[in-house]
Amino acid sequence: MKKGESTNNGEVEIKVVDLIPENLCADLGTASAHNRAKIQFIRMSDKTVVCEGTFPGNFCADRELSEFWISGIGIRDINIKDQWVHFILTGASKK
Numbered sequence: 062m063k064k065g066e067s068t069n070n071g072e073v074e075i076k077v078v079d080l081i082p083e084n085l086c087a088d089l090g091t092a093s094a095h096n097r098a099k100i101q102f103i104r105m106s107d108k109t110v111v112c113e114g115t116f117p118g119n120f121c122a123d124r125e126l127s128e129f130w131i132s133g134i135g136i137r138d139i140n141i142k143d144q145w146v147h148f149i150l151t152g153a154s155k156k
Contacts, residue, residue: 072106078100080097101113
């Protein structure tokens with residue numbers, strides 16, 4: 062998804078708020094040494110932001126996203142030049 066874009070499944074909206082370039086002066090093992098994406102998770106029923114995290118780095122707690130059956134967020138790639146992030150959500154499906 063590109064910066065500023067969002068998608069939803071009727072229950073949760075996922076929005077790419079910002080893309081943050083790596084800090085070339087940061088220590089190699091720190092989150093700021095990598096490109097990062099700020100992503101919001103918004104409950105559709107009341108438009109409440111239930112989580113806003115920067116990935117990789119500060120992430121949402123399992124309990125914050127459990128109502129949507131999301132248990133993890135993985136970043137495949139971030140392209141700062143073209144302003145997009147490829148992320149993957151993991152979890153279970155509702156029965």
